[in-house]
Every structure is written in C-alpha cells, then in structure tokens.
Amino acid sequence: MPNFQVVKFDSINKKWTQAWGLKNPIFPKFATRQDAITQFKESNQDCNSHLLLLEHYDFGSKRIILSQINPIHDINLIVEELQEGHHSELMLFLKQQLIEIDFDEGTKKERNERLFQGLSQFIFPENITPRLDYTFTLVETSNGYNDYTINHHPLITRACVPHDIKTSDRFNVYYGESSKSSARWDGDLILSLEDTVFTINEYEFSYNPYYEEFQVHHHSVIGPCESFDDLREAIDYCNKG
Numbered sequence: 001m002p003n004f005q006v007v008k009f010d011s012i013n014k015k016w017t018q019a020w021g022l023k024n025p026i027f028p029k030f031a032t033r034q035d036a037i038t039q040f041k042e043s044n045q046d047c048n049s050h051l052l053l054l055e056h057y058d059f060g061s062k063r064i065i066l067s068q069i070n071p072i073h074d075i076n077l078i079v080e081e082l083q084e085g086h087h088s089e090l091m092l093f094l095k096q097q098l099i100e101i102d103f104d105e106g107t108k109k110e111r112n113e114r115l116f117q118g119l120s121q122f123i124f125p126e127n128i129t130p131r132l133d134y135t136f137t138l139v140e141t142s143n144g145y146n147d148y149t150i151n152h153h154p155l156i157t158r159a160c161v162p163h164d165i166k167t168s169d170r171f172n173v174y175y176g177e178s179s180k181s182s183a184r185w186d187g188d189l190i191l192s193l194e195d196t197v198f199t200i201n202e203y204e205f206s207y208n209p210y211y212e213e214f215q216v217h218h219h220s221v222i223g224p225c226e227s228f229d230d231l232r233e234a235i236d237y238c239n240k241g
Contacts, residue, residue, distance in 0.1 A: 004036045004066075009050040019051060037067045044069050063188070065120040078132065079115045079149065083108065087134045094118050134190050149191065155230050156193055161185065200238035207231075 008019040032054065040053040055068040065075075082091055089216070095103060098118050103111060132152040140147040144163050150156045158174040165171060172181040173196050183195040197206040205216040208227075214234040215224040228234040 003052045003056055004040075005051050005056070006040065007054060016052070017154065019049075041069070053061055073132075074151075075116060075119050077113050078119060080134055081133070081151075082115055083111065086135055088133075089131065128167055134193070138188055150193070153193070154235055155198060156196065159183070159193065161189065197236075198238075200235065201241045203238040203241075205234050205238060231238075 006019040007016045012019050017088070036055070037053060040051075044051055048070060049069075050071060051069040052065050052241075055064045055066050066077065073076060078087065078090075081087060094115070101114055101118060103114055103118070105111075106114075127175045134153050134156075135151045136148040137151060138146060139149050141163075145160045146163065148159045148161070150159055153175075155175040156173055157176075160172045160174075162169070162171060165185050167185060167187060169185050171185055173181045173183050173193065174180065175196070175198060179199065180200060181196050183192050186192050186195075194207045194209070203216050203218050205214055207213075208215050211227070213229055214231055215235060216226040216228070216234055218225050226234075226237055
C-alpha cells in the first residue's frame, strides 16, 4: 500500500520540510491516489505555503509528486522550456543523476513524459531547487504594448514593452506584490531586465555591470552599503532589513 506525505517549502532555509501540522493522520491509510489528492486539496484550501503531496511505496524509494498547492515551479512549463533548449544546467544535472533514462530519444510527447517524471520524482521533492534561466511568455499585444509574464525570476513578474520602443528607451517592469520600476531597452528582453532598480524595505538595489555585482543602497548611507554577486543574496539582505 502506498504511503502519502505532505511537505512544504521553507522559504527561509530554502528547502523542503515535512509538514507535520498539515498532514492528515489518515493519509497513510488511503487506498487510492485520488482519495489522497482530494483530502489534500480540501484540507489545505486556506494555506499560503507551497505544499507537495508525495507518494512512495517503500522506505528510501523515490517520491512522486501527486498534487501541489501554491506551486513555486510550474513543472509542465519547465518541461516545455527544457525541450526548447533553456535551463542547460538543469538538463545536465538530470542526465547525470538519472543516467538510466534517455531524455533525447522518442517523440516529443515521450520526451516530455520522461522529463516530467525526472523532475517530479527526483528534482523538486528531494531538497533540490535548481537555478532556472529567466524566460518570458507573451500574454497580450494590445494597446501598443507587448505584455510579458516573466518566468522563474525571484522578483520580476511582468514587463510591458511598447511596440515602437527604441534602444535606450525605458519600459515598465513589475515585481513583488505590487511594485513598479523600469528598465532600459537594449534589444533583448531578458538582458534588458538587468537594468531594473528594485526597492525593498527602504533599500534600493540594482546590478552594476562595471563591477559585475548587485549594489545595495540605503537612504541613510552615502554610497553602496553592501554588494552581492547573486541577486537572491541581495534580496535576502534587503528583506531582513
């Protein structure tokens, strides 16, 4: 009989942990996947954390994602992006860890199924949070703008680029819950986003291409108060205040 577990993503320590308080005590007694999925969704409707319902048969066996609530990663989207050539580090990691699986042979549907299985059984449930390439999805082209959803960026969620934009013109960038900034257009959307200036907890930070680092400023300090090689480190610093 399969065993069902619920885990949640710990955003502070950046790892998955057992969600003991959210696990229904009768989960291990469910006979079918659908019963477990139904109970999982009904029991956690008001939860704001990213939760996974996992299934495994034996101690130490690979766990399979059956359902998610408030997902951080859209696995179906990542599968499509892998097929398009994005996330080369993740693809290499998959091939190194799952050497028994051939991700290059067969039809696109067959490759997609293998990639989904690899991601859902190994990568995301096993405390592995891979660094993903930033990608975009064109949502709308009306009112003189291309409206894009930005995927996998730790802050930016949306960008609106005018149809007639010229090099060095600025365009609107949206990040966080409801914050707005701008970036300078250089002909490539993802590269242009590096110019965005962010504000969190009275800290302002942006990427300095000359020093190749993210520099954090505070209104009470002259000059940068901290610098980081990684965007996520700059975000964590500003969030801690």
